[in-house]
Amino acid sequence: MIDQTVVKKIEDMFPTYQILNENGEIVNEREMPDLTDDQLKELMKRMVYTRILDQRSISLNRQGRLGFYAPTAGQEASQLGSQFALQKEDWILPGYRDVPQLIWHGLPLYKAFLFSRGHFVGNQMEGINALPPQIIIGAQITQATGVALGLKKRGKKAVAVTYTGDGGSSQGDFYEGINFAGTFKAPVIFIVQNNRFAISTPIEKQTSSKTIAQKAIAAGIPGIQVDGMDVLAVYKAVKEARERAINGEGPTLIETLTYRYGPHTMAGDDPTRYRTEDLDKEWEKRDPLVRFRKYLETKNLWSKEEEEKVIEEAKEDIKAAIKKADETSKQKVTDLINIMFEKLPFNLIEQRDEYAKKEESE
Numbered sequence: 502m503i504d505q506t507v508v509k510k511i512e513d514m515f516p517t518y519q520i521l522n523e524n525g526e527i528v529n530e531r532e533m534p535d536l537t538d539d540q541l542k543e544l545m546k547r548m549v550y551t552r553i554l555d556q557r558s559i560s561l562n563r564q565g566r567l568g569f570y571a572p573t574a575g576q577e578a579s580q581l582g583s584q585f586a587l588q589k590e591d592w593i594l595p596g597y598r599d600v601p602q603l604i605w606h607g608l609p610l611y612k613a614f615l616f617s618r619g620h621f622v623g624n625q626m627e628g629i630n631a632l633p634p635q636i637i638i639g640a641q642i643t644q645a646t647g648v649a650l651g652l653k654k655r656g657k658k659a660v661a662v663t664y665t666g667d668g669g670s671s672q673g674d675f676y677e678g679i680n681f682a683g684t685f686k687a688p689v690i691f692i693v694q695n696n697r698f699a700i701s702t703p704i705e706k707q708t709s710s711k712t713i714a715q716k717a718i719a720a721g722i723p724g725i726q727v728d729g730m731d732v733l734a735v736y737k738a739v740k741e742a743r744e745r746a747i748n749g750e751g752p753t754l755i756e757t758l759t760y761r762y763g764p765h766t767m768a769g770d771d772p773t774r775y776r777t778e779d780l781d782k783e784w785e786k787r788d789p790l791v792r793f794r795k796y797l798e799t800k801n802l803w804s805k806e807e808e809e810k811v812i813e814e815a816k817e818d819i820k821a822a823i824k825k826a827d828e829t830s831k832q833k834v835t836d837l838i839n840i841m842f843e844k845l846p847f848n849l850i851e852q853r854d855e856y857a858k859k860e861e862s863e
């Protein structure tokens with residue numbers, strides 16, 4: 502038998518990083534990020550706004566006014582705490598659930614709605630450093646490594662940040678992407694939002710790995726497991742990963758422990774068939790908004806009135822954005838052909854021209 506001291510078990514090396522506990526108390530004062538009161542309030546504002554956007558998107562979907570929609574409630578700290586640590590020049594490579602990060606990175610709301618409707622304008626990331634949300638699980642991981650290498654080669658002081666889920670971390674692309682990034686010290690941050698389910702498949706059936714963070718070891722890069730319901734811990738972990746990347750120290754893998762309260766998407770899955778009510782309740786107790794609100798209230802930085810103001814603002818913005826999405830001209834076949842390549846090949850030019858004639862006569 503092999504000497505057991507050379508057979509390593511590393512799973513205990515990844516304790517969960519937390520700053521703010523579920524009662525809204527700072528449990529790790531030393532780790533408190535350097536944020537002003539205004540920045541703390543801004544973080545709260547974004548989480549409240551995004552929760553309302555989620556609720557409205559679900560009802561717009563039910564009214565038939567939106568198409569594809571992947572609910573986000575529960576994941577606000579993971580999504581917005583991480584985006585808050587970025588700069589405009591950083592690139593985001595999101596998955597389908599990561600529309601909130603795009604919005605706070607500069608994507609106009611009406612475009613998010615058009616994306617949901619499958620309209621090409623919703624995939625045009627003009628003026629924002631981002632790729633459209635990836636639907637192919639894991640594909641954004643290798644793409645992010647590529648974008649990061651491009652940034653490095655051009656000497657840019659910017660990083661690429663990509664998001665996937667617990668399910669995504671089982672894909673081949675995940676391992677290829679993190680390994681390649683480690684080898685070339687690409688300035689990229691891999692964020693795995695571990696919401697415990699890949700549609701109906703629980704994390705226990707996804708992997709034998711106790712943490713996803715520990716997968717970083719095989720790629721020779723730092724890995725950290727973060728309380729994904731703690732906006733301060735997520736922010737701090739991403740901020741530091743960004744600094745390391747900018748300083749030429751390469752990528753980081755960040756696992757955020759989180760939960761999606763709603764269904765996987767609005768296409769019809771029923772979470773009560775694969776999750777217990779007890780598990781839902783356990784995670785709702787950890788809600789990122791509740792604990793951060795408590796914390797801010799003890800510092801006199803948040804009030805009911807302020808929250809109401811944000812809710813009203815979100816509702817107004819959503820109303821205006823859905824109107825603008827409705828007013829956007831219908832997608833035509835020629836639009837789809839025109840955006841396919843920078844320079845159209847001759848056969849597509851022929852087809853485009855044929856469709857253009859048809860569209861004229863419509």
Ligand SMILES: Cc1ncc(C[n+]2csc(CCOP(=O)(O)OP(=O)(O)O)c2C)c(N)n1
Nearest residue numbers: 598636637638666667668669696698699700
């Ligand atoms: C390559 C590929 N395989 C399967 C699917 C179908 N699919 C869509 S979402 C999903 C689950 C992904 O779960 P996870 O990565 O945990 O992300 P979450 O939806 O929980 O945010 C699957 C299997 C897909 N889109 N792409």
Ligand SMILES: [Mg+2]
Nearest residue numbers: 666667698699
């Ligand atoms: Mg998941």
